[in-house]
Amino acid sequence: MNINKKEMNQKAVAVMTSGGDAPGMNANVRAIVRTIINKGARAYCVMEGYEGLVKGGPEYIKECNWEFVRGWLSEGGTNIGTARCMEFKQREGRLTACKNLIDAGIDALIVCGGDGSLTGADLFRSEWPSLIKELLDTNQITSELYERYKHLNICGTVGSIDNDMSTTDATIGAYSALDRICTAIDYIEATAYSHSRAFVVEVMGRNCGWLALMAGIATSADYIFIPEKPAQTNSWEDQMSEIVTRHRANGKRTTIVIVAEGAIDNNLNPITCDDVHKVLSNRLKLDTRITILGHVQRGGTAVAYDRILSTLQGVEAVNAILESTPETPSPLIAVNENKITRKPLMESVALTKSVADAIAAKDFDKAMSLRDVEFKEHLNNFMAINSSDKVLPKEITDKGLNIGIINIGAPAGGMNSAVYSITTYCMSQGHNALAIHNGFTGLVRHDSVHALSWKQLIGWQSKGGSEIGTNRHTASEAGIEEVAAMFQKHKFDGLVIIGGFEALVSLQELQEARKDYLAFRIPMVLIPATLSNNVPGTEYSLGSDTALNSLMQYCDIIKQSASSTRARAFVVEVQGGNSGYLTTLASLACGAQISYVPEEGNISILQLEKDIQNLKESFKNAKGRDRFGKLVLKATNASLKTWDSHTLAKVLTEEAKGAFDAKAAIPGHVQQGGLPSPIDRTRGTRLAIKAVNFLEEFSKNNASKNEVASALLDAKLGKTEYIESNDALDSLIETAAVLGTQGSHLKFTSVKKIYETDSDLIKRMPKDIHWTHIRNIADELVGRERV
Ligand SMILES: Nc1ncnc2c1ncn2[C@@H]1O[C@H](COP(=O)(O)OP(=O)(O)OP(=O)(O)O)[C@@H](O)[C@H]1O
Ligand SMILES: O=P(O)(O)OC[C@H]1O[C@](O)(CO)[C@@H](O)[C@@H]1O
């Protein structure tokens, strides 16, 4: 299309995908195209990555409309194609690309790709003035076009499964690839167990060990090889053999070793699966197989995290590019501490390159320091847990702490991961972890406190539900006095509670009861875990990602059915108590047309009318075209007394007057489960270790309890009169805390503050909702109008 035919004042923005495809790229393109249209600009897709730019013409630089990207949220790969294009690496190729963009009338370009693609994009932008000048000087463009297109604005979104881009915490596709890897390793475990075999699993990551490390934690692999941190000793063979032999001796029937594609030893020699295989089979005499996961890792639909990340980043990319001036440095859309941010593209690219340089210079400390803080923390955690069986319970010394672990509330993905990680980490530090089975009622009725053995815990990282059992009874419901007696009997020095709102209430009850019971004067910490994600003091509760993915898979299936039937909408009823978190995130991840949440009050008749009207119109306009079905997500507690999902579906059908029909679909407790997602597994481990560190820190100076105990004894013996000051109790307040996730940081806040200041106790909700902005974006991307 020629620019002269267009309105000169309407901007044209193009999007392309480049490098290795990554799940979530389609969602990114969908969000970009629709946001461009919503902003009144023209949307274009460049087909086949930089190859399409070099080839040019309307076949490769295509104008596209709203419908073009329909249904893309749930599709893997990239529908607009990608390539590794050698011509673009040459100036000649970029000159042609420049001409093609001008011919197509493109003002700005958004590139979704990995470090290579964004390096190319950065170079293209910096070279643009000289490229366009050359086109003018060689009479390939007019001076009018030269003036109009003198500046090209570029923006990057990072799509790569490798998670190897500096300045962003996650790249689009990385968590989906991690999901594929964990699923594959879970499968491999079963066959490995049957034959008592060892498996060497190669995962992708040419220059980055993120996938290998995270998969190592999420599947509790025996050993991992990553490029950033080769074994410090000269012999990785000895180190790996020692660990694998010990794990076997302690009762493990399987051995899983994960090798990143780019694994090297400390002399920069590549370590291959064959090298590892030789050691395991020749030296350790293990029946060993190699599995190279290859491109399976890039396949399939994106996990919820990637759909949401790529959608939010797509919206931000369009905002950034439309706000850009010729002077603005090209932005890269990143995610930092769970917030979508803009970073200077050039700096991010340079920093990324410096990791590779540091590795090449054998400066592994520098390479590690250039990765984000979480990477280092995860690696330390992996190593600590991995060596936990060095200290078996019989060796636990007096210095070790007795740490109680309890699950409270509904089961949530990651609960087992947390219990597993607390226990194994305690073993590695010489503490005695004691699992309290079946909540507080289990404790008082059956004295169900057991030390879990290392062998018993094998495989827990990958298990759904709660292996130690959980229920909703709070400490006071079970009986505070009885609970205290049990705490005293088992000499708990610290407690980790894993659960949702009931767990928060229980922790507050225990902390309040400290004035009456010395047994509760120990450090106690809550790891929030509930699919509702309604615990105050944290942005994230374990289990909510697992639930979101279960719900998303369910919605994808339902939507497929609706799309096949053509004129159908489904009303999906979503759990979450008074929290609309799950409903809102699922509506963004699945492209639901409408969602109703308790936070917005009762469903208003006016809004309902408008929603029905819009649904009717869009079904009529679709005229039975393919892939047209709609989802309505209703949180159970949205207008609970008036609307259940069946009634809502009936009303929709009646009001549609033949334009479509609606049916209710209730996933129910499916949402609680299945296998825990890799996010819940790895976060479970991170939270667990932080929680134990908290107990260790406060136990060290837990003088108060001992002082009070001896003062009380003296009083009993008639030596003194004992009157306790409030100060003594106040000094303990900080030692009963909620471990919250805020951005990528973990933060402890006293349960007293959270309970008394931050909680809406009637609704069982935090007073502050941190995700409301997502609702507007979800609406905008499906064209839902609000009354
Ligand atoms: N230095 C460069 N100059 C110009 N173009 C480049 C440069 N590096 C890469 N590109 C372009 O970007 C394309 C993709 O780069 P690359 O193959 O490194 O993948 P990537 O974007 O890093 O993605 P991933 O690593 O996730 O597969 C290249 O084929 C090339 O067209
Ligand atoms: O699909 P290709 O071109 O073989 O590339 C494979 C590479 O792409 C990635 O998947 C993404 O960079 C790497 O992990 C892997 O080394």
Ligand SMILES: [Mg+2]
């Ligand atoms: Mg790359």
